[in-house]
Amino acid sequence: MRLVKDLVFIIAGTLMYALALTLLAIPNNLADGGLTGISVIVHYAFGWSPGIVNFILAAIIILIGYRVLPRRSVMLTVITSPLISLFLYLTEGLGESLGDPLVSAIFAGLFIGIGTGLIFRTGSSMGGTSVIARMLHHNLDWDLTRTNFVLDIIVVAAGLFIIGPLNTMYTIISLFVGKKATDLIIEGLDTRKAVSVISSRAPAITDEVVQHMDTSATVFEGYGGYLKEHSDMAYIIISKYQIMRLKRLINSVDDRAFVVIHDVRDVFGGSFSWPAKKS
Structure with a gap:
């Protein structure tokens, strides 16, 4: 019963995450943190499919991190990461620019944060920098959300020369909103x-x-x-x-x-x- 619930959360979370990128972030020239952020930046630079790039990079990171992650977390991540890549691939090119990058950044961050929170609640990760964050959390007890946030900022900073300073700042706003939304999903509204x-x-x-x-x-x-x-x-x-x-x-x-x-x-x-x- 718990596995079924986790699978429902993973499917809902990965779909929401992917749609936030393909419908709100990418059409408005915004990036993201983590592995998907790298995939999006590569898409802007070379036109490669973010879904395919994300799948390849995630497979490499999972192979590196599976030894130090709990077995259940590895199993769920092996399900989660391909789903994100699949939903990214299936929804590429569906979105159109809203004409307002700030609104797009806020709502992209909101839906990305909710999707991430649903994934994290199952004990899974998205197969990218979140695997690194979960390894640090598992071994050093570092805060999962904050560590993931810092890694995301590093990825976004690396894309500064691709999307420009203004869109980079919008992306940081999106990451901040996403972090708060993730915290709400993980910890609940009634603190x-x-x-x-x-x-x-x-x-x-x-x-x-x-x-x-x-x-x-x-x-x-x-x-x-x-x-x-x-x-x-x-x-x-x-x-x-x-x-x-x-x-x-x-x-x-x-x-x-x-x-x-x-x-x-x-x-x-x-x-x-x-x-x-x-x-």
Whole structure:
């Protein structure tokens, strides 16, 4: 069942990615990052088919990277990369210039980002610089999206003399929009917040949280490095929409509590996903 879902995501993601290039980017003389960006730049320079060039280059990179990537990721990438090349080949020449490179760049980046996010969610990659990014993520724990973004910028900079400075800057805008769209697809719209509350009344605060906010909280025993006093800490995971309510609740229990709030990338398991049980 999971494999079927992954295949649906891969097909939808690769089709959206390819259409964004052939209908929006290429007709408006915009490039892209990664291996497809190299293929598009080669297309501008020599007129070669970006689908065929992408297929050849992706095959070479996959052969280099398959040893260090997880077996499942290699299997999915072997499916993903030819699909991108196939959809690029089938839709070449279908698009026409919109006459506004900026609008084209924004929407090309949006759809490329959504397609990339769908592909990344399955654990696959697009068989180009994303394979390199995934290798660095797998071995060095580098951030997948940011690493891919930097590699994309390097590719775009290399195409400066082919598409010109103005279209290069439009392409960078497209990459930035694409990165944000990819983050939204991977992380979701409802981001979580982790709240650390250092207070002598931390147990009372967690009781209020459990009772009034239908979520759980954890209390840790702590020791202050400055005052050399024992002080408990409550650790709470909530959605961003509950922040103001939690602040008011904490203040009502202990208006001198020290509170730290930061974003968390992912939350699963435990009692966060359903209301806490009340006694």
